[in-house]
Amino acid sequence: MKKILITGGAGFLGAYFANRIKKDYEVHITYNSSEYHQDGIFSHKVNLLNQDELEKAFQKIKPEIVIHCAAKANVDWCEENSHEAFLVNQTSSKIIASLSKDFKSKLVYISTDQVYDGEKKFANELDPNLPVNVYGKSKLAGEIECLNTNQDALIIRTNFYGLGHKMSFFEWAFKALKSKSSMQLYNNVFYTPIFIEDLIDGVMCLIANQKSGIYNVVGTERVSKSQFVFLIAKVFNLSLENAVETSYQNGNKVPRPLEMSLDNKKFLHDINFKISTVEQALNKIKNTGLV
Numbered sequence: 001m002k003k004i005l006i007t008g009g010a011g012f013l014g015a016y017f018a019n020r021i022k023k024d025y026e027v028h029i030t031y032n033s034s035e036y037h038q039d040g041i042f043s044h045k046v047n048l049l050n051q052d053e054l055e056k057a058f059q060k061i062k063p064e065i066v067i068h069c070a071a072k073a074n075v076d077w078c079e080e081n082s083h084e085a086f087l088v089n090q091t092s093s094k095i096i097a098s099l100s101k102d103f104k105s106k107l108v109y110i111s112t113d114q115v116y117d118g119e120k121k122f123a124n125e126l127d128p129n130l131p132v133n134v135y136g137k138s139k140l141a142g143e144i145e146c147l148n149t150n151q152d153a154l155i156i157r158t159n160f161y162g163l164g165h166k167m168s169f170f171e172w173a174f175k176a177l178k179s180k181s182s183m184q185l186y187n188n189v190f191y192t193p194i195f196i197e198d199l200i201d202g203v204m205c206l207i208a209n210q211k212s213g214i215y216n217v218v219g220t221e222r223v224s225k226s227q228f229v230f231l232i233a234k235v236f237n238l239s240l241e242n243a244v245e246t247s248y249q250n251g252n253k254v255p256r257p258l259e260m261s262l263d264n265k266k267f268l269h270d271i272n273f274k275i276s277t278v279e280q281a282l283n284k285i286k287n288t289g290l291v
C-alpha cells in the first residue's frame, strides 16, 4: 500500500480525509495539541513549528504522498496573531515543501478561496491574488513557498462543508435550526462550497492523474451563506422561523472578502469528475442518519 502523510490530521478536513482513504492507503497523520487516534490510522505528534520533529516524521514514514491540511484557519485568530499565523501557514509549509522534495513525495497544499480579493464572481486560477486579511495573506504565502520549493506541488483552493468530528458551519446551522435558536444569516457573502467527500475524491483523482499547479476545487453553485442555510432547512425539513437575513459589514470587524465564489472549470476540464449539488450532498448527509 502507498504511504500517505496528512498534516493537521486531528482537524476537520484532515481527519475526514484520513478515514475516507484508509482502506486504500497506509495513512499517517500528524496532530499537535488535540490528540486523534482511529483504527487503521498511524498518529504522530508533530509540532509543525519544530523542524526537527517534522524531519524525523518524514524520515520515519517516508511518505509517497503528503496532504498538507494543517493551518491556522481561524480568520479572527490569524488577524490578532499575525506572526504565528505566518509561521504556521507560510514557514512550516516551506519546510514541508522542502522535505517532500527531498523524500520525492507528491505534495498537496490545501489552500482557500480567501486568497482572492473578493471583487470578482467565479474567480479563476489566473485572476490576481490580493487577499484582504492575514489568514488569506498567510495562506497565499504558503502556496508560493510550496510552488517555489517544489515545482510538482499541487495547490487546492477550496471551501468545503460536511459533517465531521469538529463543529463546522453546516453543523452550527443545522443545530440552530433544529433547536429553533435565533440566527443571523449573511445574504451578501457568496461562495461555491464543495461537499467534503467530493473534495477528497477530487484531490485523489488529481494526484492519480499526476496534476500539479493551482486548482480551484469547489462546487459549481454560487450561494450566499443564507441560501446555504435555506437549503439545509429544505432538505432536513426544518423551520426558518428564527432565522433573520442580514448583511455582513466589514466596518470595524476583520476584513473578509464578500465574494468568494471560484471557477472550477479547470478542475472539471482536466479530470473526469462529477460534483454533487448542495442539495444532493445534504441528502447524502441526511441518509447517513448521523444527524
Ligand SMILES: NC(=O)c1ccc[n+]([C@@H]2O[C@H](COP(=O)([O-])OP(=O)(O)OC[C@H]3O[C@@H](n4cnc5c(N)ncnc54)[C@H](OP(=O)(O)O)[C@@H]3O)[C@@H](O)[C@H]2O)c1
Pocket: 007, 008, 009, 010, 011, 012, 013, 014, 030, 031, 032, 033, 034, 035, 046, 047, 048, 049, 068, 069, 070, 071, 072, 073, 088, 110, 111, 112, 113, 139, 158, 159, 160, 166
Ligand atoms: N474549514 C473550511 O471551511 C476551510 C475553507 C477553506 C480552506 N480551508 C483550509 O483547509 C485546511 C483544513 O482546515 P480545517 O477546517 O480542517 O482546519 P482545522 O480543523 O482548524 O484543522 C487544522 C489543524 O492544523 C493543526 N495545526 C495548527 N497549528 C499547528 C502546528 N503548529 N503544528 C501542528 N499542527 C498544527 C491543528 O492541530 P491542533 O489542533 O492539534 O493544534 C488542527 O488540527 C486548512 O489548510 C484551511 O486553511 C478550510
